[in-house]
Amino acid sequence: MPRKKILDLSVDWLSILDYEGNADKILEPALDNETLEKFYRTMVITRLFDDKALKLQRQGRMLTFGSCLGQEASQIGSAFAMKSDDWFFPAFREHGVQIARGIPMKLLYIYWMGSEDANLMLPHRNFTVAIPVSTQVLHAVGAALAAKIQKQNIASVVYFGDGATSEGDFHEGMNFAGVFKTPTVFVCQNNQYAISLPREKQTASKTLAQKALAYGFEGIQVDGNDVLAVYSATEAALLKAKSGGGPTLIECFTYRLGAHTTSDDPTRYRKKEEEEEWRKKDPIKRFRTYLEKKGIWNQSYEDKLLKEASEEIEKAVEEAEAYSPVVENMFKYVYAEITPDLKEQMDELLGFIAKRKR
Amino acid sequence: MPRKKILDLSVDWLSILDYEGNADKILEPALDNETLEKFYRTMVITRLFDDKALKLQRQGRMLTFGSCLGQEASQIGSAFAMKSDDWFFPAFREHGVQIARGIPMKLLYIYWMGSEDANLMLPHRNFTVAIPVSTQVLHAVGAALAAKIQKQNIASVVYFGDGATSEGDFHEGMNFAGVFKTPTVFVCQNNQYAISLPREKQTASKTLAQKALAYGFEGIQVDGNDVLAVYSATEAALLKAKSGGGPTLIECFTYRLGAHTTSDDPTRYRKKEEEEEWRKKDPIKRFRTYLEKKGIWNQSYEDKLLKEASEEIEKAVEEAEAYSPVVENMFKYVYAEITPDLKEQMDELLGFIAKRKR
Amino acid sequence: MAKLNMVQAINLALQEEMQKDPAVVVLGEDVGVDGGVFRVTEGLLDRFGSERVIDTPLAESGITGTAIGMAVSGLKPVAEIQFEGFSYMTIDQLAAHASRIRYRTRGRYHCPMVIRAPYGGGVKALEHHSEAVATFFIHIPGLKVVIPSSPYDAKGLLLSSIRDPDPVFYFEPKKLYRAFREEVPEGEYTVPLGEGKKLTEGNNVTVISWGAMVRVCEEALEKVKDISVELIDLRTLSPLDEKIIMNSVRKTGRCVIVHEEPKTLGFGGEIIARINEKAFLYLEAPVKRVTGYDIPVPLPKLEDIYLPDAEKVAQAIKETVHF
Amino acid sequence: MAKLNMVQAINLALQEEMQKDPAVVVLGEDVGVDGGVFRVTEGLLDRFGSERVIDTPLAESGITGTAIGMAVSGLKPVAEIQFEGFSYMTIDQLAAHASRIRYRTRGRYHCPMVIRAPYGGGVKALEHHSEAVATFFIHIPGLKVVIPSSPYDAKGLLLSSIRDPDPVFYFEPKKLYRAFREEVPEGEYTVPLGEGKKLTEGNNVTVISWGAMVRVCEEALEKVKDISVELIDLRTLSPLDEKIIMNSVRKTGRCVIVHEEPKTLGFGGEIIARINEKAFLYLEAPVKRVTGYDIPVPLPKLEDIYLPDAEKVAQAIKETVHF
């Protein structure tokens, strides 16, 4: 009757690959060489895509842009655990996931150059980015609940950052997922910062993974710079989700090597040394060592990959820059049918434009 | 390196008094007879206050009203752990706490009869009720943070229900409290229902107490029908808060014996048998057995108490019903100084009223 | 055909549409086992089961955002917010997401969802249970806003709202929930969104209103029998039926707008602006507003004098006609 | 006296007021170590320490509600919401609580807090970073709403806002943050809330605007030099300076209102309603609105044509004068 412990809870950590290119024998996922190579290739393309975006932005050819440098393992590992029928809900830094999911890079660039016309959610169940932090968590839960109701054997995977865990919508979404046991995988990329706020000041909990315990389901902290660990954890979570086991929170412990966005100056809030420490943990280099040992990677493979990827990216940029947006789209897609009000406003604007051209 | 447990977390349960009137010898708080008697008296007054309100409502003399029947131990035990300088933030069912904190019953009735004029936060640091569920959690955290900044050695105590833990504001408040280590005690009265929704459907976590773990501080589940346990847990949490130890979440495990409000019909969603089970656990009866053993309570004491309390309540009702609200107050207190707009609107309304009187 | 009150009419609409379209699901606080605090969803759980009638945890942004995810997945969620005073918490998800999904995806995805909430004052309720908050939602491009004033319209408008491919906020004037009954046909009929309704024909002055205030205007008409009033119930506030307003005001040259929303930035102001823009030369008197005041809705002791009533409306009509 | 841009002027106001009044504390996302994403709070942390300059977790309702608790405890919190597009999440706490504390306690408690947020378009920003959301806040009784259009006013209005005993939403037109400099005195001066400012005197037409659009109007005036325009910068939207509007419109008989907020239920409509009510007989032409369209603010490629510009304003002025 008096004081007693009534509940024991715990959180696990998962890492598979070390920095010498050795994988844990028991945990190593059974992936064929082709798949491993695809992981690597996509990580490299992501990095080049990202780098190109930063360059374009500096030249005034793009909007503010948030690089995912350093987070490639978290993104590619989780992305390839999904099936194409699964729903994907990004925040705004998931370029790697978007590329892995097959969204044409041209469209990604058009969006970040400043036009909604590229938001086609192609090829399938790839939601548009969510700029307001954490709002997408609820959409993912809703989509998963819908899948359950519609008896579709799919799951939804939603991405967000360490900062996002502080928002009310994160909480409400996690709680709904727990209550309705929705097939949802919550992928939190803990990159240690929300703009300038370090992880320790974002929340007083020791891990972000443990937040899942508040909602009655499992949270796991994964080495987010280890593409195999992230893949394994996500695959297991998806399997569980689709077999009725409910949601999982995966905290990918990683680091944002670049600035928050092109508007940000990280020297204001963190030490170069810290960045350097993490630079040594580069997820691409780490994976490459593994692939080299497996005989999948060598320098000539790398050279060829870089060349092909760069060409692909240049082409995407060229096409993106050739695109010019359609004025009428601003009014045409507010409602299924344009309202008299909007028709009037559109005609007025088109009148202005025509007059100016004259 | 591979999979390993990195975190162990737990939740405790606390109960002190059994149903035969025996207290756990080690945990029994050292309270003098006068204090114990005050606890009892306030619990009884609360029950009478509450009952009177229901009667008035049925006669059309009050608004919709939510009874706290069955939750008196959770309310009185925690209320008397506070000092008068501590901040108190209620939801809308904390009549017991309000009475314990010395808010005149007349004012409480005036409010529930439909006038803001009674919201005077008397005597000291007693915030007005929060009708929107969970919004008050943030106010309590803000007040506690202010106390910290102002170097006042006080704490804030905020009350809410099991349902409230699902709201975003609960989450944001708990997280701020954890990060800023505010002197805040979160008293969750888990009365097993949020209107019709049973606790198990509100959240998938086994306890509500464990939600604190997501924010890096302690949560404890307390026997909410045991006034001594609630008192002890709250006192300990307040002590911790005021000595810099940060916040605590106290889940008072109790039951709402009545309807959600006078508009509610609980037979729609729960079994009479369940109510009967809990009725046996009546917190007042339970405490009375203890007091009787201690020689504090006897039937003539009870008779006298009931008589005095009833008289006090009748007087409060009489005074409350004699009160009629001041029309100008609607306009006078929107801003410190009435704006020209509001002056105009007020004059117009006063004109209407004068005309009607004629 | 049965005489139904508004609660029954809304319930009937839900029953019929859920029967007809398996994509329609209902979610919200206490909508299932309890049948809703106003009993609007009564019987749905028994009939359609807990996969289609979902009791949610207590979280308004959560309900809204979850409904969005369901809507983009092919369902047609009808979510209930228990009282309009808690609809503030839906604004972010509605303004930032629901209303923009079609726009942001250039029509590849859309968001067919309805949020229902009881609306407005007049029932002596607690704080935050008597508010009139339409402005917040009318001002969100991409969202539609509907407020019926009768059981017949309530059913027809709700069916249109559920079938509408875009998100709709459907407000239910709670004062009218059980205020009166009228013939409400079973089965198929709809009242189109975006179309107001002339309740009386008149020449002297146009009176425009919506929701519970329509009934107040009707009462007021009894007090000004010598004046020929054209009473218009807008029914849909977004998109607005400008035509019905302009046709009437061009004819009468005078107009009174009645709403319980606060005056400043209540929808009345916008309507006056439109009249100014499109019927300026027809106006023979300033358009008058009878509205809630720019104060928080008072608790019930002062609620009656806060709300527009027949006398206030009648006086405004007289002043406008005799300007 | 130094020439400052708006960021510097706001920063100066914060520095001075924090120095003067120990009750003033600053909180928000990235306001401390980072100095704010626009550097508005730069240097405050170093000078006043982490108890008065508080980097919060990422939670807008949290920031708002926490500020409320601080304000009722005797502090004067100045909270930053990083972009106006995330201010929707503050509405519930502001509408349900901050704006009502004085009202609900009949003056026993009040809520002296300021929420600052960058405001509006024109800087080629991401989605939700270019929105003009004033309506949501003007419509909340008990809240005040301020939008400066110059560094001088920005400082003076912010000081008044912080000292105001009631909650104020202070919007900062981000397009003007670094657009120009002007003399901003150090030390004590305030610009009172609730008072507009005549920028030019004129007889033919009144032009009313606020925030970044004031500068667009000034540009437009260059294009209509033959017309005598009275340009009014409202500066405070709530409470409204009706007097300055009516005096001017009664003189000119014509009026154009320019705002970047969407047209429907933008504040322009309300102003037109007031003019209709109080200057009807003086009006010689319908009041015109030049506004954002009733669509989500488009991404930057189409932003320029979305926003009111000098040409659109000039055309409206001409049409109104030649009506």
Ligand SMILES: Cc1ncc(C[n+]2csc(CCOP(=O)(O)OP(=O)(O)O)c2C)c(N)n1
């Ligand atoms: C609701 C909301 N508030 C503030 C912002 C501004 N903002 C953009 S990203 C960001 C930090 C996000 O941190 P985190 O979730 O850790 O993701 P990361 O940027 O590290 O990927 C902030 C504050 C926003 N986009 N949405």
Ligand SMILES: Cc1ncc(C[n+]2csc(CCOP(=O)(O)OP(=O)(O)O)c2C)c(N)n1
């Ligand atoms: C934000 C909000 N949503 C909905 C409601 C309607 N409502 C009032 S009380 C209540 C249930 C509250 O449950 P709980 O937190 O467990 O407190 P209890 O009523 O059991 O004391 C609901 C849904 C409300 N007041 N506020």
Ligand SMILES: [Mg+2]
């Ligand atoms: Mg981060």
Ligand SMILES: [Mg+2]
């Ligand atoms: Mg409860």
